[in-house]
Amino acid sequence: NAGVTQTPKFRILKIGQxxxxxxxxxxxxxxxxxxxxxxxxxLKLIYYSVGAGITDKGEVPNGYNVSRSTTExxxxxxxxxxxxxxxxxxxxxxxxxxxTGELFFGExxxxxVL
Amino acid sequence: xxxxxxxxxxxIVQKGGISIINCAYENTAFDYFPWYQQFPGKGPALLIAIxxxxxxxxxxxxxxxxxxxxxxxxxxIMDSQPGDSATYFCAASRNTGGFKTIFGAGTRLFVxx
Numbered sequence: 001n002a003g004v005t006q007t008p009k010f011r012i013l014k015i016g017q018x019x020x021x022x023x024x025x026x027x028x029x030x031x032x033x034x035x036x037x038x039x040x041x042x043l044k045l046i047y048y049s050v051g052a053g054i055t056d057k058g059e060v061p062n063g064y065n066v067s068r069s070t071t072e073x074x075x076x077x078x079x080x081x082x083x084x085x086x087x088x089x090x091x092x093x094x095x096x097x098x099x100t101g102e103l104f105f106g107e108x109x110x111x112x113v114l
Numbered sequence: 115x116x117x118x119x120x121x122x123x124x125x126i127v128q129k130g131g132i133s134i135i136n137c138a139y140e141n142t143a144f145d146y147f148p149w150y151q152q153f154p155g156k157g158p159a160l161l162i163a164i165x166x167x168x169x170x171x172x173x174x175x176x177x178x179x180x181x182x183x184x185x186x187x188x189x190x191i192m193d194s195q196p197g198d199s200a201t202y203f204c205a206a207s208r209n210t211g212g213f214k215t216i217f218g219a220g221t222r223l224f225v226x227x
Contacts (some may be wrong), residue, residue: 004157033215042124042203042219043158058214090157101146101207103215105157 002026006091006106013081013113020108021076023091031094032074033058033069033103036087043090049074081113118206120218127225133191135221137204140185144206148215149178149189152201161202162189194225 014020025032030051035043045058049068063085066076074093078085088110092103119138127133148163162184164171164178164187171178177190191198201222207215 037216040219042120042217045214045216048214092157101148101163101215102160103148103150103158105159107157108156 003056004091004093004104004106006089006109008109009107010110011080011112013078013111015081015083015113017081018077018079019081019111021089021091021111023074023076023106024072025074025091026094027093027095027104027105028071029093029095029104030071031096031100032068033092033094034064034074034076035090035092036060037090037108038087046076046089079109083113085111086113087111118204118216118218120204120221123219124222125224127194127223128171129194129225129227131194131225133189133194133198133223133225134191135223136186137188137218138186139206139216140183141206142185143208144216146207147178147180147187148207149175149176150203150205150217151163152203152220158203172182191223194223196225196227199223199225215221 004025033048034046037043044060047066049055058068088108090108091106094103150158150159151161152158162173162176175192181186201220203220205216
């Protein structure tokens with residue numbers, strides 16, 4: 001029972017490079033989210049999805065893109081990496097109805113842009 | 115209106131003492147208030163949660179107190195242990211649209227042995 005799995009765990013990018021952070025969940029959850037965590041700033045929502053084929057922007061979407069072709073997978077794409085995107089990224093998922101607010105997180109992907 | 119304000123930013127408590135973390139929210143449409151615990155190098159994990167129809171919820175040493183009129187809620191950790199040392203986040207969401215969970219800035223708790 002893996003839960004939410006993120007890859008890679010660590011990555012260093014040069015300014016202007018692009019990459020994709022992978023996220024998959026095996027709990028058959030409809031809702032999936034990408035958050036970024038910066039020191040002293042809590043978790044900020046980047047993008048979320050309420051189901052396959054449906055995505056929407058969160059609080060800080062600029063510089064990122066997502067897709068949701070299956071229930072299980074929710075990759076986050078960084079285009080033209082900038083130092084401001086240095087952060088720890090967390091993918092999360094949640095179920096339906098009364099359980100929608102109970103988020104299950106992956107272990108994070110630490111990204112450094114130099 | 116979407117903010118959740120959390121205090122203190124950091125907290126040091128003696129083993130056996132009570133740790134108290136406070137949060138305040140603005141949006142009265144929020145109807146689910148969870149607390150998450152995060153250890154270094156790990157993702158946050160749900161610790162305890164409350165809905166606004168009750169004023170208190172207790173699970174073991176962890177208690178949430180909720181004041182709907184003041185739009186405030188707090189986490190109390192009784193008999194704090196060194197293993198409780200972690201970062202704690204309060205959060206708020208709307209269960210009818212729970213996909214937008216808003217987090218507080220976090221509190222780093224250190225319990226001295």
